[in-house]
Amino acid sequence: MSNPFEAVWKTLKSMVDIEPKSPLHVGEVMSFWTYLTVLDEAIRYEEVGLNTTTDDEVKELLVDAKKLCESQSQRLSNFMQKEGIPLPPGPKKKPKSEPQEVPLGVKFTDDEIANGVSLKIATAGIECALGNSQSIRTDVGLIWIELYTEMLTFGATTKSLLRKRGWIKVPPYYTPTGLTKS
Template identity: 60%
Template structure:
């Protein structure tokens, strides 16, 4: 079965070849700037998570997330530099450390780390969709659609891990008034 996001991206890429490049509008610039800051700061959070957990599955997920965040940030930074857009200042990368040496009052639990990644992934999905909907330029719209599909795929595997480990945070169930009892 054809992936919907790949089909949309391929359609946009075909159109892209014939599109004149207008300057980015302020909404496009803001979406790029905020997303680069989000990805770089998320990568820092994941690095801290790597320094705090010994769980193999969580470590693999964190490393996958770092790789994805760094790849997307680099791609968007290259685009922004080409367009003359200044890059945001972000935190410095974290050095490697021994998870067993992190004091208990400072160390995040695996549950907290995984849910932090979940929140950052959900925020990135929303940012990608917003960026895509605001983009006039097809080349930038294609970037957003690619990022969105990558984040959705990652989010699916993350949700599976959260459910498997009992870490997923579920809001209270809603039972509307008058709902028939089953």
Template identity: 55%
Template sequence: MTNIFQSVLNTLKLEIDNEPKSPLHVGETMACWMYGALMDEATIFMQIGLNSTSDNQLVAILQESLTQCDKQSSELRNFMKKEGIHLPSVSEPRPDSDPKAVPLGAKMTDDEIANGISIKTATAIIHCATSAAQSIRNDVGMMWVEFMNEKLVFGASLKKLMRERSWIKVPPYYYPPGRPSQSGH
């Protein structure tokens, strides 16, 4: 499915490249600023997660997310600089530390780390979708669709790991009054 989606994006890019570029409107500017802050703060969370876990699969997911956040942040920062948008301030990167040396009361559990990544990924997807829908400039809308596609693909692998490890948080099931019985009677 990613190849089909990417093919459509590549086709649309050809149309967008020839479009005249108007200045960004205030909503597009705010969306860029907020997503830049979100990616930079997510980077800090991934660094803290890497300092808290020794689970190989979770480390791999954290590293994948960290790479993706850094990539998207860098692309967005370059775009923002080109468009004259002030960049959000960022927390300082965390130094590497040995997860075994971090006191239990100070480090996150693997479950907390996985759910934190999940929340940040879901927030990023929603932000990208909203920003794409509100963008007037097609190049800006396309940037959001590309970022969202990357987050969706990542989110699928994260959800698979979370299900395998029973880390996924499920809200209570809803059984409406008068709902037909599921037992077939």
């Protein structure tokens, strides 16, 4: 038996299939272009991280992040090509290297790598929300919801690792004037 969310999702998708499809407008196209660029840059960052870390938890985070970004990039590229949208040029794949061979002065720390992944998740979430707010076509809106939901879910996992390792960046706490401190 599928869960209720999957059932609702399938119902929404079936309704979209019968909706007439207007051409994408420039805002929708720009959002796809920008998001695909964000994903491709994130994949290269994750490759660099895998080339420099020796921490098993950070490696696992990077492998999972890369899989998610590659999956989203592939699905989005397929949709864009189907719609006749030219794809943005992406950066070249990074060759594999051994972390011990990378000089200390040029490699990120595990803290920097994990927080970089977190920042890229936040950027992707913002781009998804922007893309969704600009979408007119229902199928496009559903694409943004799906991408955002995946990033949000992965972000929760990332936040857990950052908290566990003491790497999470927390702004100063705010106490309004007149409120007693406990």
